[in-house]
Structures are given as C-alpha cells and as structure tokens.
Amino acid sequence: xxxxLLHPIDTFTFLLAAxxxxxxxxxxxxxxxxxxxxxxVGGSIAWTFNQHFWPSLGVxxxxxxxxxxxxxxxxxxxxxxxxxxxxAVMTLSYRSLSDGIWPRSVxxxxxxxxxxxxxxxxxxxxxxxxxxxxxxxRAHGVHHRSVxxxxxxxxxxxxxxxxxxxxxIPSFMLIVPLGVGSAFxxxxxxxxxxxxxxxxYDLLPQLPEGHWFKRLIDHPxxxxxxxxxxxxxxxxxxxxxxxxxxxxxx
Numbered sequence: 267x268x269x270x271l272l273h274p275i276d277t278f279t280f281l282l283a284a285x286x287x288x289x290x291x292x293x294x295x296x297x298x299x300x301x302x303x304x305x306x307v308g309g310s311i312a313w314t315f316n317q318h319f320w321p322s323l324g325v326x327x328x329x330x331x332x333x334x335x336x337x338x339x340x341x342x343x344x345x346x347x348x349x350x351x352x353x354a355v356m357t358l359s360y361r362s363l364s365d366g367i368w369p370r371s372v373x374x375x376x377x378x379x380x381x382x383x384x385x386x387x388x389x390x391x392x393x394x395x396x397x398x399x400x401x402x403x404r405a406h407g408v409h410h411r412s413v414x415x416x417x418x419x420x421x422x423x424x425x426x427x428x429x430x431x432x433x434x435i436p437s438f439m440l441i442v443p444l445g446v447g448s449a450f451x452x453x454x455x456x457x458x459x460x461x462x463x464x465x466x467y468d469l470l471p472q473l474p475e476g477h478w479f480k481r482l483i484d485h486p487x488x489x490x491x492x493x494x495x496x497x498x499x500x501x502x503x504x505x506x507x508x509x510x511x512x513x514x515x516x
Contacts, residue, residue: 402426410493
C-alpha cells in the first residue's frame with residue numbers, strides 16, 4: 267500500500283482494477299463522486315483563478331467583463347450536476363467495452379489517440395449541428411441560456427444533450443476498443459477542456475486572435491462567438507470542420 271502511494275500510475279491502475287471488479291452500485295457511486303468533484307471543485311478553482319488570481323497578477327483578461335446574470339451560476343450548477351449523473355451512469359459501459367486497463371504498447375496508445383481525436387472532432391461537430399436543428403434546439407437552448415459563459419457553463423445542458431455527450435467515448439469504443447485507463451484519461455481531459463473553452467478568459471491577450479497558436483485548437487475566444495452569435499463555431503477541439511462547412515467565425 268505504501269508503494270502505491272509513492273507511484274501515482276500504479277495507484278491509478280489499482281483503483282481502476284478495483285472499480286472494474288466492484289458491484290455496479292458501488293462502481294456507480296464512485297463514478298458519481300468523481301464526476302461531481304471534478305465539475306464542482308474544478309469549476310470553483312477555475313472561477314477563482316479567472317476572477318481573482320490571474321487579474322491580481324496582471325495575467326490575461328476576461329473576454330466579457332460583465333458579471334453573469336443573477337442566478338445564472340446556480341442554474342448552471344443545477345443542470346451541470348444532472349449532466350454529471352448521466353455521464354457517471356454511461357461510464358459504467360466502460361467496464362464491458364474496455365480492452366483491459368492500458369494499451370498493449372506505446373504505438374497502440376498513439377494510434378488510438380489519433381483515431382479518437384479525429385472521431386471526437388467529427389462526432390462533436392455533427393451532434394452539435396444536430397442540436398441546432400429545429401427539432402432539438404429547445405433542448406440545446408438550456409446551454410445557450412448562458413451568453414456570458416463561466417466554467418460551470420461547460421455541463422449546463424439539457425439531459426438529452428448530456429446523454430449525447432456521455433455517448434462520445436462508449437460509441438468510439440464500439441469501433442476501437444480502449445483500455446479503461448485510456449477511456450478515463452480521455453474522459454477527464456474532455457471535462458477539463460470543456461470547462462476551459464467556457465472559461466471566458468484569455469490567458470494570452472498579447473497574441474492576436476488570428477495567431478497560429480490560438481487557431482491550433484478551439485479557444486475561449488472562438489467558442490464565445492458560438493454563444494453570442496449562435497450558428498457559428500460548432501467545433502469542439504478543432505476548427506477544420508467549421509472551415510470545411512463554412513461555419514467558422516474568428
């Protein structure tokens with residue numbers, strides 16, 4: 267046990283193996299706890315940094331200096347907690363879809379990661395466009411109630427949209443088997459990245475908006491246009507599909 271505490275990867279592997287073997291109610295309880303902790307604690311840390319820590323150091327700037335409207339953050343957290351429950355339930359599918367704990371080699375990990383980056387870009391863009399159709403826009407409108415976004419906006423979504431998001435990795439695993447460790451790392455990165463693009467904060471305002479670094483991935487500036495203008499910038503981790511289909515706005 268002491269050696270596990272000294273080796274984070276071994277500890278993570280041990281916990282994953284225990285989670286895989288646990289009865290499903292206990293596994294679900296653990297998944298719910300992890301998701302709520304990441305969302306609430308992570309969002310609170312990001313909020314504190316963006317509102318107080320970075321400004322006190324003179325680093326970066328708020329993209330929209332106006333405060334959220336009254337009651338907005340409470341509304342976001344309420345919707346976000348429901349989305350976390352849906353995400354937690356869907357992670358139980360990893361237990362039957364996963365191919366062990368970790369990839370068999372570095373090369374396996376590399377091609378799985380490349381395949382997922384491509385799949386995630388297509389899946390997120392396609393489902394996002396569908397959510398803007400007249401059949402689904404009312405559900406997606408829950409997310410768009412937040413025009414001045416916050417880190418808590420990230421999972422402030424209708425349960426239907428929460429289910430769409432939660433199906434990203436399981437649907438990929440039906441095509442490309444992943445180790446449960448890889449699935450959770452990608453899942454965790456997705457949670458953190460979604461909070462980042464909704465952070466309403468630019469850490470590098472000295473770089474122009476068209477700078478190659480800010481064009482490399484989706485950025486809070488880029489995603490903010492989606493919340494203020496609507497039918498532009500649907501991409502999640504990249505902009506190439508927005509450029510391809512003429513929905514890109516800088």
